Amino acid sequence: MLFIGIANAQQRQVSGKVTSASEGSPLAGVSVRVDGTNTATQTDGNGDYSIAVSKENAVLIFSYIGYSSQRVNLGNQGTVNIQLTSTDNELEEVIVTALGVKREKRELGYSAEQVDSKTINKASAVNIANGLQGKVSGLNVTTNNSGVFEDVKINLRGIRSLTGNNNPLLVLDGIQMDIKYLSSINPNDVENISVLKGAAAAAIYGPDARNGVFLVTTKSGNEVTSVNLSHSTQWQNISFFPKLQKQFGQGADGEIIPIENWSWGPAYDGSIANIGPELEDGTQQTTPYVGTDERQKFYDTGITNQTNLSLNAKNFFLSLENADIKGIVPGDKNRRNGIRLNSKREFGIFRAAANFNYTQQNYNVYNQEGQENYYTAQNTGGNDGLFSQLINTPAHIPLTKYKDYKNDIFSTYDHWFTDYGINPYFSLGNWRRHGKKQDLLTNIELGLKPTDWLDFTYRASLTSRGIAERYITEGVKETPFGASRGKTAITSALEEYNYNQNVLTSDLFASVNTPINEDLIFKGILGTAVRQNEYRNTSVGADNLVIPELYNIGIRTGILTGASNGYKTRLFSVYGSAGFNYKNWANLEFTGRWDKTSTLAPGNNSYFYPGVNGAIVLTDALDMSTDFFNYLKVRAAWTNTANSDISPYFLEATYSQANGFPLGGITGLTANNTTYNYNLKPERINTTEAGFEAGLWNNRLTLEATYFYSKNTDQIISVNTSEASGFARTNTNAASFDSKGVDFDFNLSPLINFEGGSVNFRGNFLWNDSKVTSVYEAQGLKQEELSIGGYTIAGNYAIVGQPAFVMRGTDYERDDQGRIIVSAADGRPTTASTNVNFGRTLPKWIVGLNPSVNYKGFNLSALFEYKGGHVVSFFGLGADMAWTGVSEATAYNNREPFILPNSVIEDPNNPGSYIPNTEAKIGENEAIYNYYTGEFQNTASNFIVSANHWRLREVALSYQVPETWLKSRQKAIKGLSIALVGRNLALWLPKENVFMDPDFNNMTDAYPNAYGNVNSTSNPPVRNFGFTLNATF
Structure with a gap:
């Protein structure tokens, strides 16, 4: 009993509250640890904690990711309230690095940036990638489509491969996976994201990390139970639509032709005009001949x-x-449901954790591919997809009247x-894609810490994606009237598609952290x-269903169609690092990894790649810290990484089913026209970076800058080969290019202090450049350009000496002053015989600016983003609009004969020289549309414009209800906030861009790097605005 009494006398409870120094709000999940012991706890949802202390001179350490750690000497204190300073304005934060290891940022010899949950969810983005736009230097996010899936493309600091994957790696709670799974993660589950921008920071992860890494850490348990409920409602409408002319209507050569979709008819005059054919009973539809323009009205508010x-x-x-998404395309919808369970437990020297995340999406969307296949089969000359149909419709057609395509004649x-x-309403109903996508992300982690300096970790995971889709063609019977117009029957059809992918990973590593002497620590x-x-994916289909709207492939005529393919790959790796920390101001780390892949x-x-990085905190090393200049760190890193990201059977002869087969009982196969090359080796990336981090005025102003250079060699490309071999092309290691740049971050927090609040301002900047140094040269053959994607008239290329x-693309013939050479007879230009380069397609500069104001619980923030120094081609979109006469350009000079601006004719008195054109007019002697559907439509320079733009990316106004006010009125709700949010609210473009948002790109699986190409197959861009409510119980 005596000993028990002594023990109790030595132990006491210390309690308190931890809050944010900048906002005063409580911080949940802060680690509170008694220094030198295993005693630790966490703050609850209100920021409160309580911990048992037995030492007389105990020291408490408060640490929280995104905030500076604090040490407190307790003395006799029983209550300790702490305010932690956000690392928005600190340079000594704790940051999650490779393998999930938490390290102080001062130790790192490379660039790494951490974004917390609050920043990501500022404007309630459903896709995490959209929540990061403009907030991380070096990050470029572009949009492929604005449908219910928010399909985006991501890269960091430009590209490392001309033809391969340039996506960063996603690491979720320590498990590597494809970046495509980022859209399956609930943004509200995220604790923070560390962005490792370069290969030097991520080399230990292997070839998939060559483009950088998104390290996503999800939330884990706290000491005190809390419940959080949040809801967000956001509306969407179209933010930008192509500039269309509304002066001229349906027809050709200035005459109304009721069955035309061309808009080359006469000017609108308000009369009553016939549209469409005369029906069987002699009736014909009429409408006012006025450019009312219902094309944009076709879309819903999402x-x-x-x-x-x-x-x-x-x-x-x-x-x-639960996310219920109704798109701007009528009838398109997607429902995403998800569940996450993260658990962890410590048992002395053992620890265990398991994470489970399941997401299911159920969707019903328009199937554009079905309609494109119809046009191909019918050879009708129709436009490709829904958006193209709409914008190429004459402005007086009352589109929104035609919703009842089954009953209205x-x-x-x-x-x-x-x-x-x-x-277009028939298109929406006739071609549908119904699907269910299921993502299962699960992992376990086991740990053993037998001593203070040695730790073992084992992780195993399963990442699984299953997609089951039904491509439905409703079909329509042929009628004599329809057949007379070339509108033959569309057979009722069904294709069932199943996709399954499973990735298994196993990771075992030991980590050491031990002092060599009192000044030097080894890690x-x-x-x-x-x-x-x-x-594995499998599809089976029936093109002739017997009973309309009964979608069963067993009830059909004819044979089934189908295909199936799959693969299995394996990668085995050994990796390691050795680091030395000297007096906590100098750090040197060596890394190495050896991989063996089944794809080569x-x-x-098998290949090995090393790396080294180091950092010195000069203010500590030279004892030069002052109140004005309190922190300066310099760092540098070098690494050599590899890329073996090729398709699994890239080295094997592959065959596919030949067109027209199977024919009866006969199977026909066709060989790939590209020969296999067993000598292929990995692409190589040598990366160097150097930078500094500085803090001024007691870290009121923080600066971080990095210069990076990458030499990318042995690029895997496809080149022509002698057809005598039986193949047309071969794959080889040949091309190379260099890239370099600077990214820069600054933070003024606070910029201005005033009673009850503050003004803060932060920003980031990227300058990025590249140069292709070689493409291919061997056996007397030399190739200096490589097509990356796009059209023959306007495409994306890698060209020696160019970025x-x-x-x-194509351009007009020009004289040495850049003026357009035209015919003296008819004023029409000639397309040049050789294509020209119009500029880079990746941004040279990206800027993000984020001002914010805090005042007594209110927070107003905005995010502006600039991208510039590049061009974008709208050829696919603009050429369609020129052909049909709907584009604003086709109404130039009121469609009267005109002299082409900036044009010249050959001097009749001095052949070979040119004089300004003052007389030769286009359209003087022929229909003016001949020019627009001829030279204008086929000349890319008419549709390639500057992609420079400013954008108001986000705006958020939030209010945090004071905790004291809540406590005085009830006890259930511990925290309550409300916010008004908006995304993509404004866009500022150069005058010549009358087409589309330049951040849209038509990148597909076939052309993953086709940056700078926008066509008419995407939905138009949208803006979002709405509100969020958040309550903690």
């Missing part, structure tokens, strides 16, 4: 409702999500007004990893 419920307890975190398939298109990691990637041939399928990539 709406997204997202609700999240989470339970945070001592050893686990549980969350539920003028809306039906065979009675549609034009022979050269389809009612090392040694590990091994195995990853297996298995994929023996002899070339990677450049837009190359």
